[in-house]
Amino acid sequence: MTELAELRSAVRGRVLLPGDEGYEEAARPWNLAIQQPVPAVVEAADADDVAALVRFAAERGLAVTAQAGGHGATGTDDAILMRTRELTELTVDPQARTARVGAGVSWGRLQASAEQHGLTGLPGSSPVVSVTGYTLGGGLSWFGRAYGWAADSVTAFEVVTADGRQSRVAEGDELFWALCGGGGDFAIVTAMELDLHPAPGLYGGRVMWPAAQAPRVLDAFRRIAATAPEELTVWANLVQFPGGAPPLVTFDATYLGDEDTARRLLSPLDGIDGVVSDSRAVMRLSDLGTITGEPADPRPGMSRAELLTGLDDDVVKALLAEPIDPLLSVQIRHLGGALARPSDGPHGPLTEPYALYLYAIPHDPAAITAKQAALTGALGPYISGRKPYSFLSPGETVAAAFEAQALTRLQDIKRRYDPQGVFRSNFPV
Secondary structure (H helix, E strand, O other), X not given: OHHHHOHHHXXXXXXXXXXXXXXXXXXXXXXXXXXXXXXXEEEOOOHHHHHHHHHXXXXXXXXXXXXXXXXXXXXXXXXXXXXXXXXXXXXXXXXXXXXXXXXXXXXHHHHHHHHHHOEEOOOOOOOOOXXXXXXXXXXXXXOHHHHOOHHHHEEEEEEEOOOXXXXXXXXXXXXXXXXXXXXXXXXXXXXXXXXXXXXXOOEEEEEEEEHHHHHHHXXXXXXXXXXXXXXXXXXXXXXXXXXXXXXXEEEEEEEOOOHHHHHHHOHHHOOOOOOXXXXXXXXXXXXXXXXXXXXXXXXXXXXXXXXXXXXXXXXXXXXXXXXOOXXXXXXXXXXXXXXXXXXXXXXXXXXXXEEEEEEEOOOOHHHHHHHHHHHHHHOHHHEOOOOOHHHOOOOOOHHHOOOHHHHHHHHHHHHHHOOOOOEOOOOOO
């Protein structure tokens, strides 16, 4: 503890140790079901602070884990937690269609800046997730079918390496390759530069029905997905809210284009009776988070994700065979498009056409785990056996996310850039 107290003279940002006022909140990950009793929390003031902390840790044989909000936290009790949320630099160059983003910038903030110029990044469903953390895991976006992995749009990283040096890495550098979807095990990213993409219009939203309409909704989902242009992304959800509320089925969509075309593409939904609500409309790019309405504050959760090789009648039958309780939602995402094309990142192309995401509030963890296992077991022949890095859950390893050759390359880069294991990512290679 005395050694860690020396941190206060090593960095300019706030240092919190167990027992300090504010420590519990500072150490808390986004997922409140994850315990994170770290020996110290350092709120880095800037990139120089990050470098100072890394040098401090390296000289003393300590480990560091970096989080802005901690959305992907898996739990650690022996690494210094470095919060990067104060690294808030954000610059958009509309002529070059690029952005420079500090490690603490959220997707909502980047989208609000980019949309002023008719541009978009490649965000997911939550506006409060950090751009950097999301992108280090590859980044599966609403617009991935049109523009690929978020990591494939990165042009440079500004990093602090395990020896405490600051540098800029770009395409052609092996460290750049590792960071483009390989996670945060290789260096601390303090800022990144990425390409933005044209967004001439956006139409999207959620339609909701009673669960009795699930067979018709999933049939329409499959028909829409079969002919969807790459500008259209659709997700389907079976939903069971707690407290005895009636189960629901929902259909989520985004279309990078005009409303008339979007409505035509989504017309198979029009004949399904009993609509509870329909939020589809022309949208602002910064309002993507309203589609799924994910919480903006930390909550407990348990998730499991898989990639599906198909969505035929047998898959639908298995999904609808029983109520999803005690799960909160069973989500199917249509993938394909640019995500399936060749990618030089560690993740490679995402050739499976669908992703399955099972989420629950952990009131009864054993029952939830059993339900997730039963459902994925029923879908066994259709589960590919791999999953995106950002879809890994606590207890899983990167072996599920990367092909053997890519994982071997990542491990070699880790050994050479961080031989003492200074950096601790959510899912180490």
